[in-house]
Amino acid sequence: MAHSLTRRSCLIGVASALSLFHTREVMAADATLTFEELYASFSALGLQFSDKVKTLEGKTARIEGFMAPPLKAESNFFVLTQIPMALCPFCSSDADWPDNIMVVYLKSRQTFTDPNELIVVKGTLEKGSWTDPDTGFVSQLRLRDATFGRA
Amino acid sequence: MIGLIIADLRRYWVGALMTVALIAMAVALGTAIQLQERSLRLGSARAAEKFDLLIGAPGSEAQLVLSAVFLQPAALPLLGGDVLADLQHDDRVVWAEPIAPGDFYKGFPIIGTTARLVTELAPEFTEGVVFSALDEAVIGAAVDLAMGMTFAPMHGQVEHGEAQHDNVEYRIAGRLSPTGTPWDRAILVPIRSSWKVHGLVQDEDRDSGHDHDETHASGDLDETFVQGQTPDIPAILVKPASIAAAYKLRQDYRANEKTVAVFPAEVLTSLYGLLGDVTAVLSYVALAARILVGVSLIMLAVIHVLQRRHTLSALRALGAPRWSLFALVWGQAIVISICGVVLGQIGGLAAASLISSHIENGQGFSLPVEFASTDLAGTIALLMVAAVFAALPALIAFRQPAATGLRGGG
């Protein structure tokens, strides 16, 4: 995406360059989250969301991470992980929801390019179990209406 | 003003038309490349939509995806049948079903699989039902065979002169609704019958009677796959229960030396990276063409305005304000640009549609040629650039001294 953005910006020039610039401007003003700040504690009950996540729920947040290899070539979501996928974030624990991932729902369906780059994602933070009606996949922590670009 | 612009353009209609054509061609080239890339990308993405996780024997991941999703003929290494039995009992799996490409009939690939997979991939039937016996087949929407007819598969493609398997015949029991995927061109048969055809399973008939013509591929459709009794399979399609399950399964079956697991989406995504690079190169070529055409048209416009400077100055001498002459020349350039750009977009769309339908006929999956909302921004940006550069000849018209208009000598 970051690639195709630069490509396209060469083609359509001013317009997309301006919009990219605009996105960055907005991002700088929003609350920044890190993967370390997502959960308060590990208890027998499972993961507890941190106060920061609770305060930011419903608000715009930005977070840096890696796009996991996409499950669908064209989709409106991807999995954002703290570490590159080669290390398999899901494999560190038996839990269905590891503490170092997030599901990113984009404004519209799209295809992706290089998953191995560090990206920065901005979107509305949403927590709690939710089942995607299209895919049947369950997620605990999401960014909605998200946009992303090269970090 | 508009009336004058149009009247003036009509007066120079040959030149105006050629200019429009030139702009249209330069625009169409870039548009066609962009649309074609998107078409290939979205078409392949949508064809792979229902293929979450593929498991095969170690080898080329790309080949596994091409064969199992896009049904490209290639011999896949085989995977132990026990893997299928394991997966079907795995809690992280909603369903796991085999895909066994190999034979052909009249150029249509025959895929051995299960009734479950057929109904998962293509839930709708236009006619008939899914196969319920080993000698029944289901055909994709684009397979032009008649319902109820019987056929014997060929090993390999007919063009290559491969032999007919004369020990099996299928009867077409159902036709699927179109899915827009390569599977529309496929003939789907029970995998147990494929195993029999290729001698991968001990056929009771073969053991006892040796009379295939009488009892070809008959028998019950047994779709439970038991550990230790399941023959080798080229590929298994898995529907994971959750996102986590998908990534864990992928990890587990990649860690296993005897298997490889891949999301078709990740293979496609890396192909899109490549496709994107190719498109970028082509786009730069198209951009260069646009710049070349743009520069030469600006020069032509300047020459044209200079040739008409007497008329323009005369208009000014007669009482037309300078800005109106600017507007006249600028308006003409913009009218020509808009016509050229719009025609170019249509031309690009037509070219991409033509190429896509050609590929569709060959590959069987639909390639959607469509504009995206970002294209509008691109088009507007292009017109804005045109408007800015069209101001150059307009400025020359603006700066023409009024006195030059009336006469040369005297």
Place this chain on the structure above:
Amino acid sequence: MPDLEVTDLCVRFAGLAAPALDVPELKVSAGEMLAVVGPSGSGKSTLVNMLTGLDTPARGAILWGRTNIGNLSEAERDHWRGRNVGLVPQDFHLFPGLSAINNVLLPARLARIASRTTVDRAHDLLQAVGLMRPNQPINTMSRGEMQRVAIARALLRQPAIVVADEPTASLDADNGAAVSSLLILLARQTGSTLIVVTHDEALIRLMPRHLVLRNGRIFADRVAEGVLA
């Protein structure tokens, strides 16, 4: 209607030692009819360009009424000319794609002053110059008809000054005579000052005052006998 008063006018062109125009004094009363004559290169066009504000002199004053157009900026001169001068250019400068009426209205439309009254006046003027088909395309007209359209266009805004540059040069004798009398008649109707640059003896004979230029200077300025002013 303004009188014209030119004093100490001097125009020089780059690279030429002698001035292109050197007019110490010239007065034309409002409503007067003046033929500017002289050989090619005598400064006729330069004089017309100065008098209509198409160009500015190196030195001198060109007073139309109280306005010294030599002191005006380019935009101000354009504006002044639009309101005060009706030009009949030598080559007509009509737009072939437009009808007669649209050609008459073109400068007014470009200046965004074409009101209902202006359109009515354009129709009247076309009738006055003898053109009964206002929607006839220019490219189907004879040269004589085209010159009539150009005259109608020049008179549309009821200018105080009408300037015609060789209005009969490209016409045959009959058409030339007709166009000449039309020009004089219409200018007289509006009380406009009429300045005609011409070689046409027939037209010169119709004009009451003759200004003869030679080498950029006034060689003769005479009132013709027997011509009714």
